[in-house]
Amino acid sequence: MTKHVASVGLLFLATTQSLTVPGSAQPAQPSAAGAGPTDGEPGQGADTPSDAPPSDAPSTGAPPSDAPPDDAVSDEDKPTESASTDADSRQPATPGPVPSEAPAEPASIAEASDFDELEAAVDAESAETTTRAASPASAPAPGVAIASIQPDISAILDVAAAYFSDDEPLQDGAHDPKKNGFNWQQLEISLLAPVDPYLRFDSHLVFSPFGVEVEEAYATTLALPLGLQARFGQFLTRFGRANATHPHTWDFADQPFELSRLFGGEGERGLGIELSLLLPLPWSVELVGSATDAAGEATARSFFGAQDLGVESPADLLYTTAVKQFFALSDSWSLAAGLSANFGPNSTGRDNRTAIYGADFYLKYRPIHEPEPTVVSLHSEWFYRRRQIPEELLQDYGQFTQMMWRFALRWAAALRYEFGSPSYDIDGNVTDDPLDPEWNQVRQRGSASLSFYPTEFSRFRLQGNYDVPGYRDPIWATFLTAEVVIGAHGAHAF
Numbered sequence: 403m404t405k406h407v408a409s410v411g412l413l414f415l416a417t418t419q420s421l422t423v424p425g426s427a428q429p430a431q432p433s434a435a436g437a438g439p440t441d442g443e444p445g446q447g448a449d450t451p452s453d454a455p456p457s458d459a460p461s462t463g464a465p466p467s468d469a470p471p472d473d474a475v476s477d478e479d480k481p482t483e484s485a486s487t488d489a490d491s492r493q494p495a496t497p498g499p500v501p502s503e504a505p506a507e508p509a510s511i512a513e514a515s516d517f518d519e520l521e522a523a524v525d526a527e528s529a530e531t532t533t534r535a536a537s538p539a540s541a542p543a544p545g546v547a548i549a550s551i552q553p554d555i556s557a558i559l560d561v562a563a564a565y566f567s568d569d570e571p572l573q574d575g576a577h578d579p580k581k582n583g584f585n586w587q588q589l590e591i592s593l594l595a596p597v598d599p600y601l602r603f604d605s606h607l608v609f610s611p612f613g614v615e616v617e618e619a620y621a622t623t624l625a626l627p628l629g630l631q632a633r634f635g636q637f638l639t640r641f642g643r644a645n646a647t648h649p650h651t652w653d654f655a656d657q658p659f660e661l662s663r664l665f666g667g668e669g670e671r672g673l674g675i676e677l678s679l680l681l682p683l684p685w686s687v688e689l690v691g692s693a694t695d696a697a698g699e700a701t702a703r704s705f706f707g708a709q710d711l712g713v714e715s716p717a718d719l720l721y722t723t724a725v726k727q728f729f730a731l732s733d734s735w736s737l738a739a740g741l742s743a744n745f746g747p748n749s750t751g752r753d754n755r756t757a758i759y760g761a762d763f764y765l766k767y768r769p770i771h772e773p774e775p776t777v778v779s780l781h782s783e784w785f786y787r788r789r790q791i792p793e794e795l796l797q798d799y800g801q802f803t804q805m806m807w808r809f810a811l812r813w814a815a816a817l818r819y820e821f822g823s824p825s826y827d828i829d830g831n832v833t834d835d836p837l838d839p840e841w842n843q844v845r846q847r848g849s850a851s852l853s854f855y856p857t858e859f860s861r862f863r864l865q866g867n868y869d870v871p872g873y874r875d876p877i878w879a880t881f882l883t884a885e886v887v888i889g890a891h892g893a894h895a896f
Contacts, residue, residue: 664785705749744758
């Protein structure tokens with residue numbers, strides 16, 4: 403019954419514009435209440451307008467007279483009104499006479515000229531579809547999920563105009579504004595998608611006028627037992643809080659100089675594997691451990707750095723460990739705190755080791771029961787580094803602390819203070835550091851920024867820096883930055 407009614411509807415649509423019924427009258431334009439869907443508007447399905455004619459009265463686009471009555475067809479089998487009613491003045495016609503013998507099967511439904519040809523074409527196409535679906539070559543293997551071919555894609559552009567009071571500013575971050583005039587910070591293209599029920603894939607590609615860089619590309623497990631999760635590929639390590647973030651999440655246009663000093667301009671990252679464990683405690687406690695390559699001038703500066711000595715044993719890898727805790731202090735207050743450590747070889751010899759220890763603190767206030775978009779956050783990180791070099795042990799320390807206040811829906815202000823000590827020997831005396839030979843005094847830097855958000859997909863920022871390296875004259879800097887985001891970009895971590 404369903405096939406017969408559907409065939410009649412298809413034949414009706416195919417012959418509407420080419421056949422006419424002798425003696426039929428052209429209908430009047432439908433009324434506003436009883437009209438079918440107009441161009442650009444969705445159809446009304448099988449619902450009948452309140453002023454539609456009764457079921458026993460003929461209506462525009464009704465099935466041919468030999469079709470079964472409405473009460474003989476279930477609601478599921480009935481063609482919808484939007485499929486059988488047209489809003490223009492054309493009169494649908496009843497099909498012509500049916501030949502006594504069925505013709506040869508047409509090449510396609512579009513070539514059918516009468517009911518039998520149309521029905522034969524529908525049967526042939528239905529049989530072909532069933533055969534393809536049943537073919538073993540086209541069926542996926544049991545238990546295998548098919549990954550989506552449409553990942554979430556986003557593009558993020560960051561550019562800046564800058565002024566420095568010194569021709570050689572101390573801007574070591576890879577995405578920092580570095581010169582007077584216009585600066586390209588980055589164009590980040592992100593592709594994110596689930597692979598199957600067991601893995602998720604994340605990749606972040608950075609484009610610059612000089613080429614393309616794979617910032618991160620890794621897979622994360624989704625179904626490990628006992629609170630475990632793993633990821634593998636190239637990723638930013640989870641040392642502290644700021645290292646694992648991207649520039650579009652920063653409250654400032656430049657990277658804290660302690661991150662550049664310890665890890666490199668790109669932040670600490672590498673090709674490797676990470677395992678994390680969420681402990682079953684009343685508050686959130688996560689243990690993190692990773693092993694990555696120890697080489698890279700911009701990604702592992704305190705370790706092998708630019709001198710890749712290769713991997714001869716597991717001791718030649720860079721290991722990162724962290725404990726991360728989260729406390730919901732109230733509906734409006736939350737706190738995240740963590741401890742981190744790095745261990746690995748350095749470029750002065752395979753047997754010389756580097757260790758970096760860190761502590762991070764992030765306090766956030768957001769009154770969720772009030773309509774105001776107020777957000778206040780306090781973020782601080784502290785670092786201590788020990789490095790073995792031939793016949794000496796070097797140590798240094800530093801920190802940065804910043805506060806952000808989003809005081810209106812589209813406005814936010816932030817302040818930041820940074821500190822970095824010179825290198826000391828084991829007796830506490832200032833000594834030369836092969837990585838930073840001129841850094842023999844304390845360096846401090848203060849920054850202030852004001853950000854305007856037209857929407858959540860764009861941001862304009864005005865920032866001022868005052869850099870006071872004890873070994874050079876102070877440096878003033880001013881930045882005006884612009885950021886735009888398009889595409890599906892996921893929410894950022896707390």
